[in-house]
Amino acid sequence: MPRETPRETPRETPRWDRLDPATAARLEEAAVGILARTGVQIPVPEALALLRDAGAAVDGSRARIPERLVLWALDTAPKEIVLHDRTGQPALRLAGRNHFFGTGSDCLNVLDHRTGERRRATTADLREGLALADALPNIDFVMSMFLPADVDQTLADRYQAAELLARTRKPIVLVTYDLAGMLDGLEMAEIVAGGRAAHAERPQLGVYINVTRGLLFNEDSVRKLLVCAERGVPALWIPVTSGGTTGPITLAGTIAINSAGILAGVVIAQLAREGAPVVVPAFGGDSLDLRTMVDPYAGPEPKGVAASLAHRWGLPMFSLGAGSDSKTVDEQSAAEAGMTMLADALAGGHLIHDCGYLESGLTGSLVQLAICDELAGWINALVRPVDVSDEALALDLVEAHGVDGSYLETDHTFTHYRERWYPTLIDRRGYEGWRAGGATTMAQRAADRVEELLASHTPTPLPPDVESVVRAVVERVQAAAGL
Amino acid sequence: MNDTEFQAMRQAVIDGDADAAEAAAKAAIAAGIPPLTAIDEGFMVGMKEVGAGFAAGDLFLPDMMLAARAMQRALGVLEPELKASAIERTVAGRVVIGTVAGDIHEIGKNLVGMLLSTSGFEVHDLGVNVAPERFVAATREHRADIVGLSALLTTTMTGQRTVIAALTEAGLRPPVKVMVGGAPVTGSWANEIGADGYSEDAMGAVELAKRLMGAKDRAGAAGAVGTAAEGAAR
Numbered sequence: 001m002p003r004e005t006p007r008e009t010p011r012e013t014p015r016w017d018r019l020d021p022a023t024a025a026r027l028e029e030a031a032v033g034i035l036a037r038t039g040v041q042i043p044v045p046e047a048l049a050l051l052r053d054a055g056a057a058v059d060g061s062r063a064r065i066p067e068r069l070v071l072w073a074l075d076t077a078p079k080e081i082v083l084h085d086r087t088g089q090p091a092l093r094l095a096g097r098n099h100f101f102g103t104g105s106d107c108l109n110v111l112d113h114r115t116g117e118r119r120r121a122t123t124a125d126l127r128e129g130l131a132l133a134d135a136l137p138n139i140d141f142v143m144s145m146f147l148p149a150d151v152d153q154t155l156a157d158r159y160q161a162a163e164l165l166a167r168t169r170k171p172i173v174l175v176t177y178d179l180a181g182m183l184d185g186l187e188m189a190e191i192v193a194g195g196r197a198a199h200a201e202r203p204q205l206g207v208y209i210n211v212t213r214g215l216l217f218n219e220d221s222v223r224k225l226l227v228c229a230e231r232g233v234p235a236l237w238i239p240v241t242s243g244g245t246t247g248p249i250t251l252a253g254t255i256a257i258n259s260a261g262i263l264a265g266v267v268i269a270q271l272a273r274e275g276a277p278v279v280v281p282a283f284g285g286d287s288l289d290l291r292t293m294v295d296p297y298a299g300p301e302p303k304g305v306a307a308s309l310a311h312r313w314g315l316p317m318f319s320l321g322a323g324s325d326s327k328t329v330d331e332q333s334a335a336e337a338g339m340t341m342l343a344d345a346l347a348g349g350h351l352i353h354d355c356g357y358l359e360s361g362l363t364g365s366l367v368q369l370a371i372c373d374e375l376a377g378w379i380n381a382l383v384r385p386v387d388v389s390d391e392a393l394a395l396d397l398v399e400a401h402g403v404d405g406s407y408l409e410t411d412h413t414f415t416h417y418r419e420r421w422y423p424t425l426i427d428r429r430g431y432e433g434w435r436a437g438g439a440t441t442m443a444q445r446a447a448d449r450v451e452e453l454l455a456s457h458t459p460t461p462l463p464p465d466v467e468s469v470v471r472a473v474v475e476r477v478q479a480a481a482g483l
Numbered sequence: 484m485n486d487t488e489f490q491a492m493r494q495a496v497i498d499g500d501a502d503a504a505e506a507a508a509k510a511a512i513a514a515g516i517p518p519l520t521a522i523d524e525g526f527m528v529g530m531k532e533v534g535a536g537f538a539a540g541d542l543f544l545p546d547m548m549l550a551a552r553a554m555q556r557a558l559g560v561l562e563p564e565l566k567a568s569a570i571e572r573t574v575a576g577r578v579v580i581g582t583v584a585g586d587i588h589e590i591g592k593n594l595v596g597m598l599l600s601t602s603g604f605e606v607h608d609l610g611v612n613v614a615p616e617r618f619v620a621a622t623r624e625h626r627a628d629i630v631g632l633s634a635l636l637t638t639t640m641t642g643q644r645t646v647i648a649a650l651t652e653a654g655l656r657p658p659v660k661v662m663v664g665g666a667p668v669t670g671s672w673a674n675e676i677g678a679d680g681y682s683e684d685a686m687g688a689v690e691l692a693k694r695l696m697g698a699k700d701r702a703g704a705a706g707a708v709g710t711a712a713e714g715a716a717r
Contacts, residue, residue: 108667153638288544292540293591362666
C-alpha cells in the first residue's frame with residue numbers, strides 16, 4: 001500500500017542496549033586498532049588508490065587505515081536511508097531505533113508444507129514465496145527466499161531479480177553472485193523506478209554485498225561497493241567473520257575483526273563518493289558450532305552486540321533475526337525465530353531479515369514465514385508507545401461509572417475495542433472450541449493461512465510495457481550466455 | 484604385551500596430550516613393542532574412540548584436532564623405527580584433495596584431510612582454486628587411489644564434473660575413485676556427475692574413503708597375483 005510518510009516504529013519506547021558504553025568503546029577501539037595495525041587486503045587497485053590518496057598506508061594490496069579516516073567516514077556517511085516501495089512512496093526509514101522484518105534469500109531447499117518433503121526449490125516456489133511475502137502484513141521488505149534449481153545456475157540471480165520486481169511492491173534487498181549480476185539487477189530496478197536518477201532518489205532496492213572475511217575482501221565485493229557508491233544505491237556491506245575459523249573463537253575477538261571490516265567498507269564508500277549510502281551488519285560474533293560444523297543462526301551470545309556498535313556509529317543497519325537452526329517447523333523453529341526477532345527489534349535493528357529460514361539458511365518454509373509474520377505483529381505491538389491521552393485514560397468515564405458496573409456496553413468500548421492487539425495464528429479459544437476447530441497446532445493453522453493467502457492475493461503486476469523491458473534484460477543475458 | 488603401555492598410548496590420544504603421546508611412544512620402543520603394533524593397537528584405538536565421539540556429537544572439533552596432533556607426535560617417534568626395521572606402514576590409501584577452480588573455501592577440506600591422515604591415509608592437499616590439470620598431475624605423481632573434490636558455491640561445483648572428465652580423459656579413471664563434498668553438494672549431484680561417492684561431513688568422508696578402498700582392493704585382487712600387502716598386515 002502506498003504511504004505518504006515512511007512507516008516507522010515510534011522511537012520513544014525504551015530499547016535494550018546489549019553493550020554498556022565502556023564495552024562498546026573498547027570494541028570500537030580494538031576494531032580501529034586492527035585497521036591501523038593489521039589493515040585489510042583489498043584486491044582492487046581503484047579502492048587502494050582512493051585509500052592511498054586519503055593517507056592510508058598502502059603496501060601492495062594491504063591497506064592500513066588510520067583512525068582519522070575512520071572518524072571522517074563515520075561523520076560523512078548518511079545516518080538515515082529511506083527505502084521506497086515500487087511506486088516510489090517512502091516506506092522504510094532506516095534510522096534511530098526503527099525495526100522492520102523481511103524474508104531471507106537463496107534457500108537451496110524448500111520444506112514443502114503440502115507434501116512434508118524437503119526438496120530442491122524451484123521457480124514455482126520462488127514465485128509462491130514472493131507472493132506470500134507480498135501478502136503478509138508484517139513483512140516489510142523482501143529478499144529472494146529461494147535459489148531455484150530449475151534455471152541455469154549461473155544466471156539464477158537475474159531470474160530472482162526479475163521475479164522480485166514483478167511480484168512485490170515492497171522494498172527489496174537483492175543478493176547477486178557477482179558484479180555482472182548486480183549490474184543487471186540494478187538495471188532492472190532502474191527500469192521499474194523510471195530511470196537511474198529516479199531509483200537513486202527513491203530507491204526500492206538495496207544491494208546485499210557478501211564480503212568473505214573481515215580483513216580480506218573478495219574483489220567482487222569491493223567492485224560492487226564502488227558501483228553502488230557512484231550510483232547512490234544503498235549498499236549493504238556485509239563482512240562475515242566466523243569465530244574459531246576466520247576469527248578468534250571468542251566473541252570480542254570476532255566482533256573486533258568484523259567491525260574492522262565494516263569500518264573499512266564505510267571508509268572506501270565515502271572516499272568513492274561522500275554521502276554514499278551504506279548499511280552495515282547488526283549481526284556478527286557467532287562461532288561455528290564445533291560439534292556439528294554448522295554455522296548457527298539463532299545463538300544467543302552475539303545478539304545485540306553489532307547493533308549496539310552500529311547505533312554508536314549512527315549507521316543504518318541490517319540485522320539477522322528470525323532464522324532458525326531447526327530442520328523442521330516445530331517448537332525449536334518458533335522459539336528461535338521469536339527470541340531472535342525480539343532481541344533484534346529491541347536492539348533497534350533496522351532491517352531484520354531471514355524470516356522463514358530453517359536449517360541454518362539451507363531450507364526455506366512458507367509455513368515458518370507465516371509464523372514469523374505473526375511473531376512480528378506481536379513484537380510490533382510490544383514496542384508501541386502507550387497512549388496516555390485523555391481519551392485513553394477515560395477518566396471522565398471512570399468517574400461517571402464509579403466503583404462498579406460494566407464497561408462492555410459503553411460507547412467508549414465500542415469505539416476503541418479494535419485497537420487492542422489480536423492474533424491471527426496464535427490460538428486463544430477455550431478447550432472445547434479448539435477441539436471443535438480441529439485441535440490444530442500453530443503450524444497447521446499457519447499452513448492453512450499460507451494456502452488462503454496464496455489463493456486470495458495476487459501481487460500487483462508491473463505495467464506490461466515495464467514488464468517487457470525488464471524481461472528483455474533477462475533475455476539479453478540469456479542470449480549472451482548462449483542459452 | 485603390557486596393557487598399561489597400550490592404555491597410556493590410547494589415553495594420550497584421547498586426552499589430546501602430545502607430550503604424553505611422545506612419551507608413550509618412546510616407552511613402547513623401550514619396552515620392545517613393535518612400532519606397527521603400537522600404532523595399530525595403541526594410538527589408533529584412541530583415535531577411533533575420539534572419532535566415534537565426534538561423530539556422535541559428544542566431542543568438539545578441537546578435541547579431534549588435539550587428538551590428531553598427539554597422534555602425529557607419536558608417529559614422529561614411531562615412523563623412523565618402522566623405516567629402520569624396513570617395515571612399511573600400510574597406508575589405508577593415497578588421496579589427493581583440493582578445492583576446485585574458482586573457489587577459495589578450505590576449512591571443510593582441511594578437516595577431511597586431517598581426519599583421513601589420522602585414519603591412516605596418505606593425503607596430498609593441493610589447496611584451493613585448483614585447476615583440473617593440477618588434479619590430474621598430482622593424481623599421477625602420487626599414484627593416488629582417491630581424489631577428493633571440495634566446492635562451497637553452487638557456481639563452482641560444476642568444476643567437480645570438469646575434474647572427473649579430465650581424470651577420465653587422462654586414462655587415470657578408472658581405477659581412480661572420486662569423492663565430492665561441500666555445502667551445496669548432494670548425493671544426487673554426485674550421481675549426476677558420475678562421482679564415486681559423496682559425504683555430508685568429514686567423518687562420513689573417512690568412512691566413504693575406506694569403503695572406496697575396499698572396493699578397489701576387491702577389484703584389484705580379482706585379477707592380481709598374490710602380493711606382499713596381505714602378508715604385511717600383521
